[in-house]
Amino acid sequence: MTSAPLTAQVPALVARTVEIPDPGPLLSTLPSEAPLVWVRRGEGLAGWGEAARFDVKGSARFTEADKWWRNLTRTAVIRDEVQLPGTGPVAFGSFTFDDGPTSSSLVLPETVVGHREGRWWVTTVSVNGDLPPWPSLPSVAPIKRPGPVTFADGSRSGAEWGRIVADAVSRINAGELEKVVLARELIAETPRQLDLRWPLRRLSDRYPRCWTFSVDGVLGATPELLVRRERGLVTSRVLAGTIRRTRDDVHDLALAASLARSSKDLEEHEFAVRSVADALAPFCSSMNIPETPFVLHLPNVMHLATDLAGVTSGQASSLLMAGALHPSAAVGGTPTKKAQEMIRELEALDRGRYAAPVGWIDSSGDGEWGIALRCAQVDSSERTRLRLFAGCGIVAGSDPTAELAESVAKLVPMRDALST
Numbered sequence: 001m002t003s004a005p006l007t008a009q010v011p012a013l014v015a016r017t018v019e020i021p022d023p024g025p026l027l028s029t030l031p032s033e034a035p036l037v038w039v040r041r042g043e044g045l046a047g048w049g050e051a052a053r054f055d056v057k058g059s060a061r062f063t064e065a066d067k068w069w070r071n072l073t074r075t076a077v078i079r080d081e082v083q084l085p086g087t088g089p090v091a092f093g094s095f096t097f098d099d100g101p102t103s104s105s106l107v108l109p110e111t112v113v114g115h116r117e118g119r120w121w122v123t124t125v126s127v128n129g130d131l132p133p134w135p136s137l138p139s140v141a142p143i144k145r146p147g148p149v150t151f152a153d154g155s156r157s158g159a160e161w162g163r164i165v166a167d168a169v170s171r172i173n174a175g176e177l178e179k180v181v182l183a184r185e186l187i188a189e190t191p192r193q194l195d196l197r198w199p200l201r202r203l204s205d206r207y208p209r210c211w212t213f214s215v216d217g218v219l220g221a222t223p224e225l226l227v228r229r230e231r232g233l234v235t236s237r238v239l240a241g242t243i244r245r246t247r248d249d250v251h252d253l254a255l256a257a258s259l260a261r262s263s264k265d266l267e268e269h270e271f272a273v274r275s276v277a278d279a280l281a282p283f284c285s286s287m288n289i290p291e292t293p294f295v296l297h298l299p300n301v302m303h304l305a306t307d308l309a310g311v312t313s314g315q316a317s318s319l320l321m322a323g324a325l326h327p328s329a330a331v332g333g334t335p336t337k338k339a340q341e342m343i344r345e346l347e348a349l350d351r352g353r354y355a356a357p358v359g360w361i362d363s364s365g366d367g368e369w370g371i372a373l374r375c376a377q378v379d380s381s382e383r384t385r386l387r388l389f390a391g392c393g394i395v396a397g398s399d400p401t402a403e404l405a406e407s408v409a410k411l412v413p414m415r416d417a418l419s420t
């Protein structure tokens with residue numbers, strides 16, 4: 001079901017991108033209202049304003065959103081003096097994990113500031129056929145602190161969650177399925193309306209190897225890139241298999257070595273790589289899949305990681321690829337259908353947009369889509385209540401106590417980002 005007919009009159013999109021001098025950190029250019037963000041190591045996109053949006057529910061959400069974007073950009077007039085991926089009009093998107101009651105959205109910002117390869121630009125758009133305003137950066141209000149934040153259990157306490165993990169392990173050992181990813185929720189309350197720039201700045205400063213994102217009230221820093229399509233090349237960073245860090249670098253190195261040898265984690269990782277490679281295969285004429293994963297070090301956890309790369313064989317956009325890849329075994333399980341049923345049965349949680357594609361797409365279909373992991377969903381009106389999510393891959397050898405501790409470690413980035 002779509003909330004807007006695809007055949008509705010298509011607005012006349014005009015976009016203009018101009019090069020600008022270094023404006024400082026991208027996140028410092030953002031006004032406080034509804035920031036749209038995709039940033040890693042200082043590069044990426046920061047947008048605001050809403051020139052057009054598309055909200056959609058149901059199993060065809062990715063294809064319908066892709067159709068809407070193609071319709072909108074097909075007849076667009078684009079003046080782009082920078083010509084890099086992410087220049088010209090871009091839409092930011094955030095999708096739901098399943099076909100439940102929450103909508104997925106694509107948002108076309110009025111203004112986007114971008115930075116890549118030593119260049120900076122501003123794009124402005126209009127959807128009424130007029131030339132958009134001359135790109136300029138507004139002066140922005142200082143970032144407000146959230147004040148003391150409280151945290152409480154969401155749909156289940158930690159102990160209850162440990163019990164459903166134990167249940168999943170016995171069912172995996174009984175042969176019902178091979179892997180399931182179970183998530184838990186934490187509720188954060190802020191005493192005053194949250195200025196989203198506060199957690200975003202902290203996430204991007206502390207987790208520079210992650211993609212910091214904010215789209216339509218979902219924000220976080222994800223280490224997992226579901227798919228990037230850029231000028232005929234497709235890449236994907238697959239993660240699965242995790243170990244907590246201890247703050248002792250020497251000990252962490254030993255842990256990293258044990259992670260790289262752990263048969264439980266290597267097996268979990270293999271499921272995730274296989275699911276991504278299988279889903280990408282129809283879009284690629286060739287693909288490179290490294291034989292062994294590397295260990296990705298983040299401040300709170302370490303992951304087994306594999307970077308896949310392929311050459312595209314058709315016209316499918318980055319968004320269609322993201323839809324085909326979702327849900328990968330890193331967020332669903334193996335086999336996918338069985339895992340989704342078990343998630344619904346055991347979690348007692350509407351995942352909303354957690355563990356689903358978040359990212360951006362440009363008018364050529366190129367773009368980057370991460371998986372919204374370790375993120376928060378802000379209630380839209382008051383902005384004083386957030387649902388925080390984190391999940392863990394459960395396989396035959398999983399220990400519920402260790403998984404609970406892992407989920408706590410995965411919640412740290414968002415918790416810390418909200419604290420004053």
Ligand SMILES: C=C(O[C@H]1C=CC=C(C(=O)O)[C@@H]1O)C(=O)O
Nearest residue numbers: 239240241242330390391392393
């Ligand atoms: C589902 C999450 O992590 C996934 C991604 C990387 C490693 C994972 C793991 O080792 O369990 C999870 O599959 C999450 O952080 O919410």
